Amino acid sequence: MKRIAIIQLGRSCDVVDTFSSVAGLKKKYPDLVIDFIVRDFELSTAQLCREADNVYGLPTAAILGPNQAKEERLAHLISWLADTILMSTEAHGPYDSVINLTFSESSSFLTQLIPALHRKGLHRASDGARQVKDPWSLYVTSQVLTKNLDVFSLKELFNRIADVDPQKNSIVSTLIEKRKKVVQKNLIGLAEDLRHFDPEPILNLLQKKEYQVKKFRLFTSRRNHYLVAPWYESLDASLKKRLELMAPPSNLDRLLECSQIIAFSRSRESSLFSLMGLDVQDLSLKAHVIGNQFSLDRFFAQAYQLLFEFRCSGNKLETNPPLFDFREPHLEEHLNLSLDAMKALSESCTFARKSCIDIIKNIEDKKLLKELNERINEVDYLIQSIRNSCFYLKPIIDFWELAKENVMGDNLLTLASCTEGVYRELQENISILQDLLKISLDATEASQSKKGHELKGPEDAHLH
């Protein structure tokens, strides 16, 4: 009998988001024992997950309680670990796998402390350094740590591994049932980092007849609350009357108090709300339009999703190519910038790869090696400047950077050949992106001529 532990030290939304994957894994592998580890104040939420065999709550508050000496805290932590996890691994042997779905430093140490044969997600090397080895964790970690485009979510990927559609889950009915019992209040907005965000158009939209909302509540994640609070303070008094900033929700019940929830941040962040049967998607689409989400954004989001799906699992995502809307302001400019940046990146990779191969060929020539190394550094500098100038290529460059940082080897030959591989992969990724872009541009052209519309965009925006 296989046993796995899933670590989710995030908040309610993250915990609930994990349910469908746990259920999917259980359905796919009925004999699999799944232990679910959350922070103890999310224990009641996690216990709603009927498919988890054991739910453990890390008692952070008790461990860190006020006026405790370090030894006391340590004793508390050891006692929790021994009474829950280690008792279980003593009896049944180490877990077959521990999957860490959180990105915090603390979760990486916890992942390492749990006896297991395999670890996925953020964990630690034997010397304590941050470590991720499997490609999907590498990619997702690069996204989260560098806080770039949210093109892929670990939870989404986890859902796919578990072979589930997160919308079809027994938890939905439980949540809806629970929601019916609570006091009906008005609206919540879900927000992430809103420092540069103008809420007025959204509020005006929501106040229209179809939504009938007079007062708004803005919920943020705990981490973002500290970023959003100064933004909120800077708003006009009249806006503040309409929009109330709530302290971060620490449990599901607080969220369930609201009768209607509108999410105007990233749609996948609002999955908790869609799970609760609320009409989130429709409005978030409208909010996206207000938030200037252009077709180029959509293209890159989908292209990266395809690319990393391919890199991580070899599967192909069945999807239609996203179409461009050439009426959008600055589309042509951004498209051309991205094309130029891709070309420059690809050329940089050719140069760096050649330098790596020269290192391998001249492994004894120390003077030349120094020169070659400098050349590679120059290429890296160039790649970084492309990263800073072209927003859309950031994720692919972050992925390369993380892979390069993780090149390991005990001799120069191995290091040089692995490094060459890292540049080769970046170059392949660019080539895939270019192909996808060509497909989307062709599809846009075909769709427009089919509709009989005049193509207003650049006739020459092609790649070859």
Added chain:
Amino acid sequence: MSTNQDLKKLLESIDKNLLLQLLESLLKDVEGGR
């Protein structure tokens, strides 16, 4: 815990350095508002 011996055995199996780092990072989480 069933016996003191079990407890001792379990405690010996824990990596103390990792434990300390976990504790430190939990404290950092609290300071960072997480």
